[in-house]
Amino acid sequence: MEWLVSRLQSFAHAITGVRTLLEEHHARLHLLATVLVSALAFALQISADDWKALLLTVALVWLAEGLNTALEHLCDALHPEHHPLIGKAKDVAAGSVLLMAAVAVIMAGLIFAPYLAA
Numbered sequence: 001m002e003w004l005v006s007r008l009q010s011f012a013h014a015i016t017g018v019r020t021l022l023e024e025h026h027a028r029l030h031l032l033a034t035v036l037v038s039a040l041a042f043a044l045q046i047s048a049d050d051w052k053a054l055l056l057t058v059a060l061v062w063l064a065e066g067l068n069t070a071l072e073h074l075c076d077a078l079h080p081e082h083h084p085l086i087g088k089a090k091d092v093a094a095g096s097v098l099l100m101a102a103v104a105v106i107m108a109g110l111i112f113a114p115y116l117a118a
């Protein structure tokens, strides 16, 4: 029973983490993009394989954004003062989100183009 309560508490913490992530401006943009892309995929009735590629891409963008946000909070807690390495760490994390978002745009183009052209 104690084990179950502890697992449920961990789950609740994870839900809190998702809510905290959604307070971020960029995460809200990702949410909007996720909803729009999913709506388009439903409307175009894309294949199961295309859904798999799309969901994996969306998940990777969320993973990058979540880790970026976590790292920002960690940096701010551990070293609130300005430091060049903190700046570098934040820039690299933000850069990986940017790269992943660019890949996601290309992926969306590759997936949707054949349906839109048909």
Ligand SMILES: Nc1ncnc2c1ncn2[C@@H]1O[C@H](COP(=O)(O)OP(=O)(O)OP(=O)(O)O)[C@@H](O)[C@H]1O
Pocket (backbone or CB within 6 Å): 024, 025, 026, 072, 079, 080, 081, 082, 083, 084, 085, 086, 087, 088, 090, 091, 094
């Ligand atoms: N403590 C710091 N030391 C050095 N540079 C910093 C520091 N904090 C932020 N920076 C620089 O400012 C940039 C923006 O940092 P910030 O934490 O505001 O991220 P952000 O992506 O603008 O956040 P948000 O998601 O709130 O828009 C960083 O990428 C980094 O270049």
